[in-house]
Amino acid sequence: xxxxxxxxxxxxxxxxxxxxxxxxxxxxxxxxxxxxxxxxxxxxxxxxxxxxxxxxxxxxxxxxxxxxxxxxxxxxxxxxxxxxxxxxxxxxxxxxxxxxxxxxxxxxxxxxxxxxxxxxxxxxxxxxxxxxxxxxxxxxxxxxxxxxxxxxxxxxxxxxxxxxxxxxxxxxxxxxxxxxxxxxxxxxxxxxxxxxxxxxxxxxxxxxxxxxxxxxxxxxxxxxxxxxxxxxxxxxxxxxxxxxxx
Amino acid sequence: xxxxxxxxxxxxxxxxxxxxxxxxxxxxxxxxxxxxxxxxxxxxxxxxxxxxxxxxxxxxxxxxxxxxxxxxxxxxxxxxxxxxxxxxxxxxxxxxxxxxxxxxxxxxxxxxxxxxxxxxxxxxxxxxxxxxxxxxxxxxxxxxxxxxxxxxxxxxxxxxxxxxxxxxxxxxxxxxxxxxxxxxxxxxxxxxxxxxxxxxxxxxxxxxxxxxxxxxxxxxxxxxxxxxxxxxxxxxxxxxxxxxxx
Numbered sequence: 304x305x306x307x308x309x310x311x312x313x314x315x316x317x318x319x320x321x322x323x324x325x326x327x328x329x330x331x332x333x334x335x336x337x338x339x340x341x342x343x344x345x346x347x348x349x350x351x352x353x354x355x356x357x358x359x360x361x362x363x364x365x366x367x368x369x370x371x372x373x374x375x376x377x378x379x380x381x382x383x384x385x386x387x388x389x390x391x392x393x394x395x396x397x398x399x400x401x402x403x404x405x406x407x408x409x410x411x412x413x414x415x416x417x418x419x420x421x422x423x424x425x426x427x428x429x430x431x432x433x434x435x436x437x438x439x440x441x442x443x444x445x446x447x448x449x450x451x452x453x454x455x456x457x458x459x460x461x462x463x464x465x466x467x468x469x470x471x472x473x474x475x476x477x478x479x480x481x482x483x484x485x486x487x488x489x490x491x492x493x494x495x496x497x498x499x500x501x502x503x504x505x506x507x508x509x510x511x512x513x514x515x516x517x518x519x520x521x522x523x524x525x526x527x528x529x530x531x532x533x534x535x536x537x538x539x540x541x542x543x544x545x546x547x548x549x
Numbered sequence: 550x551x552x553x554x555x556x557x558x559x560x561x562x563x564x565x566x567x568x569x570x571x572x573x574x575x576x577x578x579x580x581x582x583x584x585x586x587x588x589x590x591x592x593x594x595x596x597x598x599x600x601x602x603x604x605x606x607x608x609x610x611x612x613x614x615x616x617x618x619x620x621x622x623x624x625x626x627x628x629x630x631x632x633x634x635x636x637x638x639x640x641x642x643x644x645x646x647x648x649x650x651x652x653x654x655x656x657x658x659x660x661x662x663x664x665x666x667x668x669x670x671x672x673x674x675x676x677x678x679x680x681x682x683x684x685x686x687x688x689x690x691x692x693x694x695x696x697x698x699x700x701x702x703x704x705x706x707x708x709x710x711x712x713x714x715x716x717x718x719x720x721x722x723x724x725x726x727x728x729x730x731x732x733x734x735x736x737x738x739x740x741x742x743x744x745x746x747x748x749x750x751x752x753x754x755x756x757x758x759x760x761x762x763x764x765x766x767x768x769x770x771x772x773x774x775x776x777x778x779x780x781x782x783x784x785x786x787x788x789x790x791x792x793x794x795x
Binding site: 312314315317318319320321322323324326327393394395396397398399400401402404405408409414416417418419420421423424425427428429431432433434435436437441442443444445446447457460463464465466534537540541542 | 558570641646654663670675691706780
């Protein structure tokens with residue numbers, strides 16, 4: 304009997320933002336392979352006796368290579384087990400879910416994809432920022448500032464994208480980002496926010512004009528999301544009173 | 550005693566993609582105001598005796614004006630009730646959640662925002678398409694082709710955005726979209742998909758080069774999402790075997 308893999312998005316960190324199907328899948332799993340960005344409470348949903356493997360980091364602290372994770376998924380599925388691959392956010396938004404799905408499909412293993420609450424809108428929401436708003440922004444551009452090959456992002460096209468920019472990135476690159484975007488023509492006064500550890504109890508939010516963002520956000524812990532555009536200014540009207548899911 | 554409003558995203562339609570916090574909020578609600586794009590099964594989670602109001606459409610079929618919905622939210626909250634405002638997808642992604650949150654904040658009503666699984670990535674996923682993929686697309690541009698004022702979208706900037714385009718739109722505008730984008734320089738051979746009723750049991754997916762998409766997708770029912778870019782071609786490698794959450 305061949306097993307199967309359920310590729311599950313765990314959402315941005317708040318355990319209330321796990322989906323009902325994610326909870327079901329965790330309860331069914333024989334093996335759970337998870338990364339570091341999942342809510343720890345998700346693992347409470349795993350049945351007793353199931354195997355839980357952290358593929359985010361090794362003992363030494365380095366990232367487990369993607370090929371090794373793919374091999375683990377294949378091996379456990381071939382052993383006839385129900386394997387849940389649990390990823391922070393959504394598997395198909397900078398999550399390498401596509402690479403895992405292709406590796407499994409090529410090996411003839413059945414895959415079910417369970418989308419998660421992506422940080423794209425949920426993390427700005429947790430800071431009181433809607434990524435779209437009538438008359439303010441009818442477009443969202445989502446990018447990452449830690450390209451796989453460590454190349455700089457294409458600042459020129461980001462600067463002229465219009466609407467809201469949502470950037471998944473390490474805060475160590477914030478200074479380069481601000482310089483790159485301003486150099487490419489985006490105004491230094493563009494309303495900007497950094498949301499550090501969005502949706503988690505120790506979430507922190509900094510807002511500042513883009514030019515001042517790197518200085519204001521110095522020292523914030525990751526993971527972080529950067530939001531740029533006029534929607535950031537709506538925060539003052541939406542707060543106070545807005546709380547993210549407990 | 551003043552009540553409060555919980556602004557809840559219901560996800561793309563599959564009831565398994567409701568979050569755990571959404572389910573809790575529905576069970577707590579005294580009143581639920583919902584639109585037409587929610588999973589009907591969500592209403593099974595509402596406790597007996599709670600009031601359920603469809604603010605999506607009136608008897609005559611026309612949309613309830615946003616101002617009237619805002620008034621209903623305010624009135625029920627001022628009556629001391631726990632009000633759940635349940636919206637398809639995510640409240641802050643083309644959902645007017647920001648407008649409702651501002652109206653409530655200005656009236657001094659507490660609002661909790663519970664992000665939902667947005668269609669941005671979940672609907673392409675339900676068709677076997679990852680919106681990002683290493684070496685294929687590291688950027689996603691999300692826009693709508695039914696602008697509030699019925700203006701045409703800015704085809705020029707969409708055509709040069711790069712990466713993946715995800716367009717929330719009525720299929721009646723597909724022909725104008727294809728002509729607009731190709732006229733603005735996007736290749737007519739760009740891999741393209743229409744996902745009709747994504748994540749629902751009667752979901753349908755059409756893929757074709759952009760130039761042929763309007764003809765191939767004619768007659769599909771809404772709501773629909775259009776996906777453009779090289780990630781669409783990954784579908785053949787990810788399928789078969791990929792299933793969305795039941």
